[in-house]
Amino acid sequence: MGRKKEMVAMLLAGGEGKRLGVLTKDLAKPAVYFGGKYRIIDFTLSNCAHSGIDTVGVLTQYQPLELNRYLGIGSPWGLDRKDGGMAILPPYVKQKGGVWYKGTANAIYQNMAFIERYDPTYVLVISGDHIYKMNYDLMLQHHKKTGADITIAGIEVPWKEASRFGVMHVDDEDRITAFEEKPKTPTSNIASMGVYIFTWSVLQKYLIYDEGSRNSSHDFGKDIIPAMMRDGLHLSAYSFRGYWKDVGTIDSLWEANMDLLDDKPALDLADKDWRIYSVSPNRPAQYIASGASVTSSMVTEGSIVEGKVERSVLFFGVTTGKNSIVCESVIMPNVQIGQGARIYRAIIGEGAVIEDGVCIGSPNDDAITVVAVGEIVTNEPVLLEVEPS
Amino acid sequence: MKHQVMGVINLIHETDDMERLTQNRCLATVPFGARYRLIDFILSSMVNSGINKVAVFAHTKYRSLMDHVGSGDHWDLNNRQSGLFLLPPATDDIQEVSRGDLYHFYQHRDYFNRSTLEYVVIARSHMVCNIDFEPIIEAHKAREADITVVCKQDADLMGGKARKMRMDADGRITAMQDHYGRMHSSVSSMEMYVMRKDLLMELVETSLAQGQDHLVRHAIFSRIDKLRVYGYLHEGYLAVVNTLSSFYQSNMSLLRPEVWRELFFQQGTVFTKGKDEPPARYLCTSKVSNSLIANGCRIEGTVENSILFRGVHIRKGAVVRNSIIMQNGDIGENSLVQHCILDKDVRVQYDRDIRGSFDNPFLAGKRKII
Numbered sequence: 001m002g003r004k005k006e007m008v009a010m011l012l013a014g015g016e017g018k019r020l021g022v023l024t025k026d027l028a029k030p031a032v033y034f035g036g037k038y039r040i041i042d043f044t045l046s047n048c049a050h051s052g053i054d055t056v057g058v059l060t061q062y063q064p065l066e067l068n069r070y071l072g073i074g075s076p077w078g079l080d081r082k083d084g085g086m087a088i089l090p091p092y093v094k095q096k097g098g099v100w101y102k103g104t105a106n107a108i109y110q111n112m113a114f115i116e117r118y119d120p121t122y123v124l125v126i127s128g129d130h131i132y133k134m135n136y137d138l139m140l141q142h143h144k145k146t147g148a149d150i151t152i153a154g155i156e157v158p159w160k161e162a163s164r165f166g167v168m169h170v171d172d173e174d175r176i177t178a179f180e181e182k183p184k185t186p187t188s189n190i191a192s193m194g195v196y197i198f199t200w201s202v203l204q205k206y207l208i209y210d211e212g213s214r215n216s217s218h219d220f221g222k223d224i225i226p227a228m229m230r231d232g233l234h235l236s237a238y239s240f241r242g243y244w245k246d247v248g249t250i251d252s253l254w255e256a257n258m259d260l261l262d263d264k265p266a267l268d269l270a271d272k273d274w275r276i277y278s279v280s281p282n283r284p285a286q287y288i289a290s291g292a293s294v295t296s297s298m299v300t301e302g303s304i305v306e307g308k309v310e311r312s313v314l315f316f317g318v319t320t321g322k323n324s325i326v327c328e329s330v331i332m333p334n335v336q337i338g339q340g341a342r343i344y345r346a347i348i349g350e351g352a353v354i355e356d357g358v359c360i361g362s363p364n365d366d367a368i369t370v371v372a373v374g375e376i377v378t379n380e381p382v383l384l385e386v387e388p389s
Numbered sequence: 390m391k392h393q394v395m396g397v398i399n400l401i402h403e404t405d406d407m408e409r410l411t412q413n414r415c416l417a418t419v420p421f422g423a424r425y426r427l428i429d430f431i432l433s434s435m436v437n438s439g440i441n442k443v444a445v446f447a448h449t450k451y452r453s454l455m456d457h458v459g460s461g462d463h464w465d466l467n468n469r470q471s472g473l474f475l476l477p478p479a480t481d482d483i484q485e486v487s488r489g490d491l492y493h494f495y496q497h498r499d500y501f502n503r504s505t506l507e508y509v510v511i512a513r514s515h516m517v518c519n520i521d522f523e524p525i526i527e528a529h530k531a532r533e534a535d536i537t538v539v540c541k542q543d544a545d546l547m548g549g550k551a552r553k554m555r556m557d558a559d560g561r562i563t564a565m566q567d568h569y570g571r572m573h574s575s576v577s578s579m580e581m582y583v584m585r586k587d588l589l590m591e592l593v594e595t596s597l598a599q600g601q602d603h604l605v606r607h608a609i610f611s612r613i614d615k616l617r618v619y620g621y622l623h624e625g626y627l628a629v630v631n632t633l634s635s636f637y638q639s640n641m642s643l644l645r646p647e648v649w650r651e652l653f654f655q656q657g658t659v660f661t662k663g664k665d666e667p668p669a670r671y672l673c674t675s676k677v678s679n680s681l682i683a684n685g686c687r688i689e690g691t692v693e694n695s696i697l698f699r700g701v702h703i704r705k706g707a708v709v710r711n712s713i714i715m716q717n718g719d720i721g722e723n724s725l726v727q728h729c730i731l732d733k734d735v736r737v738q739y740d741r742d743i744r745g746s747f748d749n750p751f752l753a754g755k756r757k758i759i
Contacts, residue, residue, distance in 0.1 A: 036668030037684070075462075269667035270685065280663035282463075284653035285423030285696075287646075290679040300668040301424070301684050313668075 003083050005118040007140060007197070009053045010108055011044055013128035014061030014101055019249045022372035023349055028060065030128030031067040032253070033332045033350065035260055035269060035276075036298045036313050039070060040247060041128040042278045045077040050274055051136035053124065055084030057114050059107045061100060064090055070279060077277045089114060103218030109207040115200065123203055125196040125220065131256055131267065132193070132244040133274050139197055139238045146174060148236035149202045150228060153195035155240045164246075165191035166221045168237055176235040181221040190237065193244055196220065202233065243267040254347055254368045257313045257330045261296050281316040281333070291322065307337070321356065327363065332373075349373035393507040394526060395586070396435040396443040398428065399604075400454075401490040403513055404550050404568050406632040409754040410732060411450070416631065417514035418453040420715050420733070422643055422652075423681040423696050426457055427630055428514040429661045436464045437657025438522035440510060441471035444500060446493055448478060449486070457662055464660045476500065489602030494593045501586055509589050511604070513580040515549075517628040517639060519656040522583075525621050529583045535616040536588070536609060538562060539581035541627050547638035549629030551577035552605070554620060562618040565610055579623060582609070626651050637730060637750045640696050640713050644679055666699045674705055690720065704739075711747070729753065 017029025024032060030041035041058075048056050056079055060067055073079075074086030089111050091100050101107035108115075108125065115123060122143065124136055134153070143151040154168050167188045169178040180186070206224050210216050216223045228235060243266040247253040259265060269276060283302025288294055294309045302317040307324030314320075314331045321339035329346045337343065338356035346361045346369040353376045354360065360377065361369040371377060403416045410419050417428035428445070435443055443466060447454055454475070458464075461473025478486045479496040494501070501509075508529075510522055520539070529537040540554055553574040555564040566572045582605075592608040601607030609618065626648055628639030643649050653659060666685025671677065675688040682688070685700040690707035698716045703709055706723035713730045720726055721739035728745035732755040737743065741759055745751030753759060 263672065270670075270687070275665045276667070277665055280665075282658060282660055282663070284649065284659065285681040285683045286669060287644075287649060288677040288680050288682060288692075289646075292678060294671040294677055295675055296673045297671045298668040299671065299682070309671075315668075 003118075005055050005084060005120045007053060007122040007124055007136075008055040008057065008084075008115055008118050008120045009048050009124040009126060009136070010111070010115070011041070011048075011056055011058045011126050011128050012104055012107060013041060013058050013067060014064075014107065015127070015129050016062040017129070017248065020253065021250065022370055023250075023253075023347065024063070025373065026063055026066065027373075028063045028067045029248070031063075031070055032247070033315055034131060034247065034253070035257060036300045036315055037281065038276055038278045040131065041067070041071075042077075042276050043131050043133065044126050044128050045074075045079070046274070046276045047126075047132075047134050047136060049077045049079065049277060051134075053136060054079065054081050055118055055120075056086050057089045057111060058086060058128070059101065059111065060088055060090050061107075064088075072279070076279050084118065087114060103216075103223070104220045105207060105210055105216075105224050106218035108203075109211050109218070112204065112207065120200050123198045123200045125198065127194045129248060130194065130244060130246055132240075132242065133267065133271075133276075134195070134240060134242065134244075136195070136197075139195070142174075142238045143197045143199075143236065146236045147234065149199050149233040150225070151197045151236045151238050152176065152179075152225070153193040153240050154190040154237045155193055155244050157189055157191045159186065159189050162186035162189045162191060166194075166225075167191055170237040170239075174237050174239070176229070176237050179225055179229055179235070181226075190239070192221065193240060194221075195240075197238075202228075250347065250368050250370055254330060254345075258311070258328065260298060260313065261311055283316050289322075292320075307339075307341075315350075329361075345369065346371065349375065352377065355379060393505070394440050394522070395501075395504055395506040395509055396440040397509060397511045398431055398435075398443065398445045398514055399490055399511055400451075400514055401446050401448045401493055402603075403515055404631045406550070407636060408633050409752060410633065410636065410730075413450060413755065414453040415448065415450045415514075417445075418457050419630070419636065420698055421517065421630065421636075421640065423683040423698055424664075425659060425661045427517065428454070428458070429659055430517045430519065431512050431514055432458070432464050433657065433659045434518070434520045435510065435512075435522065436466065436660070438520075440522060441466060442474075442504070442506065443472075444474040444476050444497070446490070446497075447475055448493075451475075451477060459662065463662050474500065489607075490604045491593050491596055491602050491608060494589070494604070495597055498590065498593065501590055504586070507586060509582075509584060509586045511582045511584075511589075515629065515631045516579045516581070517630055517652075518579070518623065518626055519652050519659065520581075520623060520625065521656060525581075526583060528621055529619070532560070532619050533617065534619040535584060536618045537583040537621050538618060539579040539583075539623055540576050540620045541579055541623050543575050544577040544627055544629070546577065546629050547635045547642065548632050549635030549639070550631055551629045552580070554578050556620045560619050560621075562613060562620050565605070565613065567606060576620065576622075577629070579627065580605075583621075625656075633730075633750070633752065634748070637713065641694070641711070643681060643696065644694060649681070664699055675703075690722075698733075707737075712750075732757070735759065 013030040015029040017024035079086035166181045245256045286303040289306040296311045299314045300316040304319045307320040315333040317334040320337040324341045332350040337354045340357045342359045344361035348371045351374045418426045460467045466473040550568045596608040669686040672689045676691040683699040689705045690703040700717040704722045707720040710727045715733045719736045724741040729751045734756045
């Protein structure tokens, strides 16, 4: 039994990220690269670190190998603690057999023993899929002040996007009066950010109840919160103002990367008071050759730029050859771009090789092209190999 | 490493003509190569050679050193099987601090005696290279040498100061002299010495008993006929960074692709303390060529043939040429900075014009506002 903690965080990191296609073929969505040197999960872990949360359970499920290796014992985020710290919580086999996490609520249910070790008063449930900087401690203060059973962080989104989220109706005292998960015709544009603070004793009851319910999909948004609504519990909204982005699709991942290139980006990575921590790739400084040109871009250590880079994000260890053009693109780590290659509006997966003279995407096309992790793109016509029967 | 080797990085009385760069820091922590400190190179070389027990003989002004190396975790030196040991002077009397390095070896003799490792590699912090000690120790054993000195033939010292040595056809060292000596020889010492730990302890005790204080000048020099002292020629890049001009020129030499490729990409990784800086930002007005840029920089102006450390801000219309700008430097709008070395946190206000020359670069001390 550890020392009592006021609040522990449970970070849902099992997302498959289907809509990210080839980028998540061998990778859980929270481990997807973002912003030149980070992975998506760095943002929530850094938020925990800056909010004074020292006990974080990371719930993994889909393709955990790379993610587990990346997280290690949590040192980059200051979570290598004697008491508390980071624990990776995959589904496991119990005496009566084991099951995968059936839903977000079930994932927490299966790890109630972990939470109870710390005897917390509150539990923060967050997801490793979003990009934002938020002080969870301020939200906890709000939760305590309102005396709510659950507090849900909400952000105003454009009306046309509201149907992608769980939306909330909120009264003058921040009380949530209605909650709808992905409504077809939204009647509110306050979206749930998937950041919840529960009073643990209340959540515990609902998790046990929900587990016994046959018709439940064991999901926070679809089952637990509606059930709490029905029972007349005190649900409070905490309104968040700032940058928040769900990078679940190729387009939104690309857009969120491009957002960083504004003169004064809404998400300031250079903020010294709220550093985003990550595993340091430890590469030498970037080298910009004579004859190269880099404008409106982000470039990371270990990269060697000999061509033209415009409105793009280059991760660590990227090389671009002479006379190459990289425009409005996201180039993930260790990608090699050959001489004279041209890349427009693309996301190039880690370790891909774009050979000399290859052209990817087009300056006149709005669609985002994706090159898979480790793919080698040549100018040669692709020969389909016929497998011997 | 299959050999039983401990490393010692000896910072005691390192030759230091770095002017204001070492006013508040020791030579070992002088920033180098856009994101490193000098000591990173030898520390990383040792670790990459499989030496996982390293003692650093701190001597003076070592606050920045302690801050930089910390527990050694950035070099993977903080696990059960390894260790970084910072050994400051252990003296009763303040005057003893100025005594030679042999005295400090003696003061820390318990550290050496307690260890079961057979060999010692003693090195300095100001020899910038990426070197593998494994073949050196192989050669040391194969030649049945008492001491092996790593050295460099026809080194381009770029104004740095190195000890000259003479070697015979078999590689045996026949003569050695101090840094300021006049002997003509094409062989420069890299101040890296391999020997058995027993021999080191014996040299320490006998030399001190004879009133001798310095490891190289006394313990090794004066026994050059009696001991089998061999040279091992290092083939790769070397910068001897102990004068201001060699500091400037060797930083500039990193801009040659063949140099950075060799130093940073061919042998093992050079490790340093992480800083969690975001990637560098290049704004729409940025013009950068032939430069090394660290993370955390924000570039709105022009940068040519220069080295920018982490968190440097080049504002609109500013032009930086042939310069080294250390951490968090801030170059104001429309200022010109040419052939300059700006230490950490230097702020150049707008419309300034600061020029040095290649042979005499302008140096601004830490936190200076120009």
